[in-house]
Every structure is written in C-alpha cells, then in structure tokens.
Amino acid sequence: MPVSDSVDLENAADAAADTGAENAAEADAGDGSSTEGLPINELFYSLQGEGTLAGVPSVFVRTSGCNLRCWFCDSYHTSWEPTHAWLALDEILAKIESYDADHVVLTGGEPLIHGESVALLEALADRGYHTTVETNGTIYRDAPIDLASVSPKLESSTPTAERDPSGEGEWEARHESDRIDMDSLARLVENYDVQLKFVVTDAEDMSEILALLDDLRNAADVSISDDDVLLMPEGATRERLEETRNRVADLAMEYGFRYTPRLHVDLWNDAPET
Numbered sequence: 001m002p003v004s005d006s007v008d009l010e011n012a013a014d015a016a017a018d019t020g021a022e023n024a025a026e027a028d029a030g031d032g033s034s035t036e037g038l039p040i041n042e043l044f045y046s047l048q049g050e051g052t053l054a055g056v057p058s059v060f061v062r063t064s065g066c067n068l069r070c071w072f073c074d075s076y077h078t079s080w081e082p083t084h085a086w087l088a089l090d091e092i093l094a095k096i097e098s099y100d101a102d103h104v105v106l107t108g109g110e111p112l113i114h115g116e117s118v119a120l121l122e123a124l125a126d127r128g129y130h131t132t133v134e135t136n137g138t139i140y141r142d143a144p145i146d147l148a149s150v151s152p153k154l155e156s157s158t159p160t161a162e163r164d165p166s167g168e169g170e171w172e173a174r175h176e177s178d179r180i181d182m183d184s185l186a187r188l189v190e191n192y193d194v195q196l197k198f199v200v201t202d203a204e205d206m207s208e209i210l211a212l213l214d215d216l217r218n219a220a221d222v223s224i225s226d227d228d229v230l231l232m233p234e235g236a237t238r239e240r241l242e243e244t245r246n247r248v249a250d251l252a253m254e255y256g257f258r259y260t261p262r263l264h265v266d267l268w269n270d271a272p273e274t
C-alpha cells in the first residue's frame with residue numbers, strides 16, 4: 001500500500017548536501033525545544049511490518065539524520081546519504097490526519113536526535129493517536145510514547161571497511177563507540193513500554209545479545225521479560241531475508257525470545273513508502 005501523497009523532496013536541495021546527524025541536530029536548541037520543524041524523508045501509510053504490532057495500519061513519519069551508520073541500514077537516505085524536506089509541525093500533522101489511522105510510527109534515521117520529535121509526539125498524544133517510536137536506543141527523551149521500539153545495534157552492524165556501503169570504513173570507530181548507551185537504554189525501559197528488537201544475522205550475534213540483556217537487567221530498576229525481546233532477521237530485500245529468516249526463527253526458539261517478521265519486505269520488498 002504505497003501512498004501517492006508523499007512529502008515533497010524538491011525543496012530539499014540544500015538539505016541533500018547534509019551529512020546527516022550533525023546538520024539535522026543543529027536545528028535542535030540542545031534543550032529539546034527547537035522550533036524549526038523536522039527534516040522529513042518520507043511520510044506514508046502502510047502496515048506496521050515489525051514487532052508486536054505487526055499488521056496494524058499505521059502512518060509512518062520518517063525523519064532524516066542518524067548518529068549511527070549501520071552497514072545494512074534499510075533507510076540509506078536518512079543515514080548514509082540523507083535527503084529530506086523540512087516540514088513544520090502543522091504540515092506534518094495535517095499529512096498524518098489525512099489518513100484514517102489510529103497509529104503513528106515515528107522512525108528515521110534516528111528520530112530522537114531531534115528535539116522537535118518531542119513536540120510532534122505531544123501533539124499526536126493530544127489528538128489521541130497511539131505512538132510507536134523506532135529508535136536505536138542511544139538517546140533518551142521524555143515524551144508521550146506508547147511503545148518504544150528499541151533496536152540496540154550489535155557489533156555485526158558496524159561499517160568496517162569491507163562492509164561500508166559508501167566509503168572505506170570512515171564511520172567504523174564512531175559507530176562502534178556510540179552504538180550502545182546503557183544509561184539511555186535503562187531510562188527507556190524504565191519509562192516506557194519497550195520492545196527490544198535485535199537485528200540478527202546468525203548465531204554469532206547471540207552471545208552479544210545475552211550479555212547486553214544481562215547488563216541492561218543490572219542497570220535498570222524494572223524487570224525485562226524475555227517476551228519483550230524480539231529477534232528480527234537482517235535483510236532489506238526478500239532475497240536477503242530468504243537467507244536469514246529461518247536461521248533467526250530457529251534461534252528465537254532455541255533461546256526463548258520472540259521472532260518478528262519483516263512483513264513489509266515480504267509484501268513490498270524494498271519499495272519506498274512501504
């Protein structure tokens with residue numbers, strides 16, 4: 001169900017030169033109070049494809065800019081080569097309200113690098129929407145979030161020179177040092193309903209997931225159920241998912257975690273606005 005009424009990227013010429021997180025974050029006054037709107041890469045209506053709400057019709061708001069660079073990022077034009085239109089909150093809300101949906105998914109890029117995401121979430125809560133935020137878990141913000149869909153990044157996401165999609169590993173060290181922030185993860189699980197959604201390629205990812213869960217259970221003063229831990233196969237295309245999904249399903253059964261499909265990839269492959 002790709003949607004025709006997508007955001008206008010034609011005015012984004014300046015923004016296209018943007019390196020991502022740095023410039024996008026400049027719009028944030030640093031105290032979560034920026035008023036410049038948000039850099040929007042796409043805004044569309046689809047089915048939630050991942051996690052415990054898979055299958056729920058939802059409006060997706062995809063901000064641009066990210067503080068990490070996963071080599072496998074399925075949203076290349078929000079991270080490695082960001083493009084976006086700057087939209088005022090009113091414009092974003094009007095587009096969301098043009099769809100007949102109760103659920104809104106705020107994603108990116110990394111939506112929580114933008115202070116203005118808080119204002120958007122507050123406006124959505126005022127209007128009665130259920131909000132999911134898809135986040136890499138490195139940034140905590142206080143906002144009305146119904147489901148924090150947190151996807152901590154494993155070592156297997158790091159863009160080494162061999163895996164870098166657009167360079168020779170320039171982001172490797174920064175990604176590796178920033179990908180886990182235990183304090184932010186603990187605050188997220190303490191303050192929100194959370195699903196922890198790990199992108200898994202093979203069995204080598206599992207020891208890191210177990211160690212991270214141990215650390216997080218020690219750091220947070222709430223309990224974390226294995227039911228809230230989801231294994232998601234790595235793959236931005238149907239072809240790639242064919243290689244990973246059964247392996248990951250077997251790992252979910254072996255370790256007693258949930259498996260989540262990537263419904264949108266099954267349905268629409270890697271088409272934009274799906």
Ligand SMILES: C[S@@+](CC[C@H](N)C(=O)[O-])C[C@H]1O[C@@H](n2cnc3c(N)ncnc32)[C@H](O)[C@@H]1O
Pocket residue numbers: 066072073074075107108109110111134135136137150151197199232233234235236
């Ligand atoms: C593009 S990210 C945006 C939100 C946030 N930056 C994050 O990573 O959680 C949305 C979701 O897609 C997942 N993802 C990105 N690329 C993927 C891939 N190639 N295979 C499986 N999941 C992927 C992320 O882990 C995250 O759960």
Ligand SMILES: Nc1nc2[nH]cc(C(=O)O)c2c(=O)[nH]1
Pocket residue numbers: 046047048049050060075105107108134264274
């Ligand atoms: N259909 C659909 N479901 C999704 N759930 C999380 C997504 C994301 O990119 O954050 C996503 C997405 O891009 N499409």
Ligand code: SF4
Pocket residue numbers: 066067068069070073074075078079108109110136153
């Ligand atoms: S953290 Fe999310 S948006 Fe950023 S590069 Fe990784 S998958 Fe892409």
Ligand SMILES: [Mg+2]
Pocket residue numbers: 074075
């Ligand atoms: Mg996606």
